[in-house]
């Protein structure tokens with residue numbers, strides 16, 4: 001059984017968190033802003049994260065939205081104690097060359113058991129960045145094969161590809177959106193447009209960037225003006241595709257999140273995504289839906305794009321975080337025509353597939369998608385109440401399922417509120433310039449939502 | 464105890480390997496060229512890889528050089544059965560924000576216990592590609608701060624960085640070498656120049672590429688002409704730096720492997736690397752030594768660059784594969800000046816740090832670096848004998864420690880020889896156009912080397 005609530009012994013970070021013996025050894029450990037505190041993962045359980053000072057906190061951030069069914073779920077500890085899994089954890093195979101026999105079964109009962117409608121293939125990767133990087137490559141390869149009319153390159157293409165020159169390395173582009181976040185490796189970073197600190201000083205590709213709709217919330221109260229804003233953005237996106245195609249720097253694909261997460265939990269209507277999908281089809285661009293943060297069930301559907309209700313929502317869907325393994329689902333036509341075009345040493349990590357298969361079982365047997373809908377309802381209604389109560393402080397409560405957010409009047413107040421809430425026993429994370437994102441695990445129940453709202457309210461009164 | 468030799472029951476791939484039930488689900492499983500066979504990792508042990516058909520093979524490829532101390536080493540299975548490690552395997556932390564307390568201790572006893580001389584900091588990452596991508600970013604940030612004279616960007620830089628434009632995303636470059644391989648994500652790929660199939664159709668950066676010396680082997684018999692070839696390449700590299708700096712597309716760093724591995728096990732002399740290091744210092748470029756494949760002990764030193772005997776061999780050293788975790792060591796000056804400049808959700812995988820700490824203990828207690836020197840001597844002498852015996856087939860035997868290779872007269876013959884050897888119970892891998900690379904684990908002893916040479920000889924006689 002889980003704990004019955006938070007229990008705070010010190011401020012966070014407490015004295016033990018503050019004395020890190022290896023601080024001087026590792027850049028990530030040196031930044032007190034980055035490292036919040038040290039944790040005791042043996043003692044953490046369900047929705048509660050325990051730190052090294054013995055503080056027990058309700059976790060509504062879950063390692064940047066990457067813990068699917070809470071800490072130390074018994075189904076997962078069972079995977080670890082099963083002796084027949086030992087070999088998988090101790091010997092990491094090169095999955096693209098010498099996979100374990102189990103790999104097939106885990107694909108069937110794991111990733112393929114939750115494949116979005118219309119997808120019959122999945123490629124495993126190891127994190128969100130390599131998932132998107134390789135999805136981008138698959139898109140470029142697909143597009144060039146289409147342009148060429150054959151997968152066979154010319155000798156000139158073969159020769160120039162090795163030295164980074166056209167035509168072998170073509171001048172293709174991807175269209176992304178302002179406020180989008182798709183990872184931090186150089187390819188991903190060229191489609192990421194959130195904070196300057198993430199991109200400053202790093203060379204990038206000159207690729208088209210469209211405006212993402214800036215909507216008013218709650219969405220159903222501002223339908224008409226939101227529709228106008230979305231029409232503007234759609235027109236801009238289509239114009240960019242036409243213009244870049246005309247100047248010979250073809251737009252091979254469009255990449256977008258179903259909800260811009262890191263960028264500030266920016267929503268767009270299902271109608272917007274439906275029309276954008278139409279534009280990609282009209283202009284022969286691949287449509288890549290990045291579900292790294294939205295995928296895995298917290299919106300109340302396994303994939304956030306399912307809310308759009310489309311028969312053919314995307315060409316590629318990438319994932320990571322709560323899926324434990326990275327990777328992407330792809331349409332048949334994105335299958336590489338030759339071996340070793342999409343490849344790397346590990347191609348993921350089979351230990352994560354073992355754990356994911358159990359996670360998916362738990363989601364099904366414990367009906368956790370419905371749970372996310374119910375808990376999300378409590379959360380969102382509670383957030384509406386809070387913004388009514390504190391209109392000078394809070395605004396724009398929004399969300400689908402438990403994938404919720406709210407805006408605070410400015411960045412400093414937001415940051416202060418995060419600290420106040422933490423010292424009262426709730427771990428939260430920021431996003432955008434002044435938003436707070438709520439990212440509980442799927443085992444977050446209605447009573448956790450009520451508990452969170454109470455503590456959050458207390459923290460606000462202290463501002 | 465290990466097995467006493469290979470034991471073959473079927474051809475490889477055998478009937479069980481050939482009937483993969485999930486073949487249609489995953490692009491990597493669909494390519495018979497890529498997937499060699501399915502393995503039984505529970506049954507594999509030490510230097511022997513067992514496949515699902517019960518074939519037991521001496522593994523001289525080790526999952527593309529990524530298994531450090533053989534299969535199912537008891538020190539590693541012990542990590543898995545220790546109940547106090549359970550929490551680490553079941554709950555994956557965001558290491559840059561909420562690391563486990565253990566993380567510090569594992570850095571001290573793991574990665575920092577084998578830090579190359581002169582390096583006092585390490586940043587963990589998850590694979591070779593994100594290690595290099597982030598090392599590249601660290602280099603660009605360092606270089607821009609140097610150019611600017613301050614880490615504080617101008618408002619113009621802040622504004623333009625988000626939209627991929629200069630000056631925020633500057634037009635800096637990295638110099639790499641023909642035949643080099645540094646990974647397959649878009650940033651890494653821009654410095655990779657091996658096979659067309661790895662780069663074709665993917666947009667890239669126009670960055671300078673220098674010739675890597677094409678030496679004659681054995682190196683000590685061709686010293687004078689090799690020195691001439693190296694002087695030519697060094698001059699070319701320096702010319703490129705000067706020219707690109709002059710045209711305003713400054714060379715922020717030079718990236719190189721101590722032995723070009725994927726590119727064909729191409730060696731250069733220690734003198735070459737010493738002089739190249741001098742050139743980077745002269746022109747203010749960072750020097751990044753990519754030890755993803757060479758690091759971890761197989762050359763007889765923990766890091767291949769230690770053979771150069773330099774006091775200040777590099778600014779950044781990246782690693783992955785046999786190190787189990789990815790990451791890079793860096794000089795203090797490459798430390799990011801603000802949090803979240805170098806960051807991602809997981810920043811590595813702490814389960815790999817646990818295993819690595821044991822690997823390092825085993826390497827020390829079992830004296831495996833010396834073992835690699837001794838086994839490597841047997842191997843290289845055996846390879847010299849074989850190329851003397853079959854001069855029409857084999858040439859260019861070369862290596863340091865067990866990190867050896869040999870050339871076969873052409874690509875088809877090389878591929879045939881790989882298959883023949885496999886059916887006789889030795890797993891090998893190719894590299895370059897016509898080379899075979901030998902990449903045994905560190906527990907590969909002299910008798911394994913003899914056994915390998917015997918079987919390899921048998922396979923050759925069947926050509």
Ligand code: FES
Pocket residue numbers: 126127128129130131185589590591592593594648
């Ligand atoms: S880029 Fe994904 S694990 Fe390294």
